[in-house]
Amino acid sequence: MADQDREAADPQRAETQQRGRPNEERQAETERQRAEQRDRRQAQRDRRQAQQQRRQPGRQRGNPGQERRAEPTADPDELWPPLMGPGWRDRSTRVHRMLHDSAGRDQRGPGRGRNRTAPALSRAEIVDAAIAIADAEGSGAISMRRIAQVLRAGTMSLYWHVANKEQLLDLMLDALLAEIDVPEPTGDWRADLRTQARNERTMLLRHGWVIDFLGGRPPLGPNTLLQMDRLLAALDSLGLDVTTAMNILGTVQTYVMGSVLREMQEARVQRDEERADVTPEVWEPMRTAWRNRLDADGRFTRVVRFLDAGIDPDAPETRDERFEFGLDCVLDGIAAKIAATPGGEAP
DSSP: OHHHHHHHHHHHHHHHHHHTSOHHHHHHHHHHHHHHHHHHHHHHHHHHHHHHHHTOTTEETTEEEEESSSSOOSOGGGGSOSOOSTTTTIIIIIHHHHHBOTTOOBOSOSSTTTTOOOOSOOHHHHHHHHHHHHHHHOGGGOOHHHHHHHHTSOGGGGGGTOSOHHHHHHHHHHHHHTTSOOOOOOSOHHHHHHHHHHHHHHHHHHTGGGHHHHTTOOOOOHHHHHHHHHHHHHTGGGTOOHHHHHHHHHHHHHHHHHHHHHHHHHHHHHHHHHHHTOOHHHHHHHHHHHHHHHHHHSSOHHHHHHHHTTOOTTOGGGHHHHHHHHHHHHHHHHHHHHHHSTTOOOO
């Protein structure tokens, strides 16, 4: 009987010991978590501030000390085009104004949540968290619930700042385009477009999931529009009409996207081969047998010469070289087109 009493008392004793954990230890753990959150948010704010300073929409091209406009638009939402999707602006603007008037008084009346202030999150923090999730787990992992877990916030609190997942994706894409450093026009349009192409490729390879959305879902947010404006400025001296200039930018971007897509496919095949443990000792006999079958067929003489040359068209060490070769071809073609365009100046 004494043993039974002892066993019954054990859970109670464990619970008592847990409740008896020193207050100082619990407080220290809480403070540590809060400090980590503060540090993370401060780092995010510093990064965004640095990006905003580099990409101030009102900067005068070629004269960093001058401003084209006295003040940029106060509300970034107003820079987005209309009809960005159902309810794009609803939750982050209208709902907030419905619940709080200009004096800050709560309009909800009595009941649950009265006198509660809006969550301390910011839209930028939500976008940063969503990008981090997509980078680590793929775009399919993005959800309001998952973002709330990362930010240690309530899921519904995110809707104070973001209308829905569609708007979030637009904001994510526009934020990533801010990572592409578009130089001020140098007077050498080829050099400027080459720099842009290289920087865009770097961003796309850093955030591989973006390629699935850029072609069919241009965000057209402030960062995207600013990038477009600066790239058009690189072509100002050529005397082109706006349609031709936009076609040139689209051609370069299409090449970059296609090149990056090819690189990603190559990397995926390489990973599959590594996982399958396909060694040169295993591959070479199969390759030789395949080459001999093609040669015996008689229709693939040029392919056989290519195989005999021992060239790997997907070699990782040649990706930069292949990208530059293709970019040269694109820019050479654009130069020839400009020279043949009425009113266009010879490059």
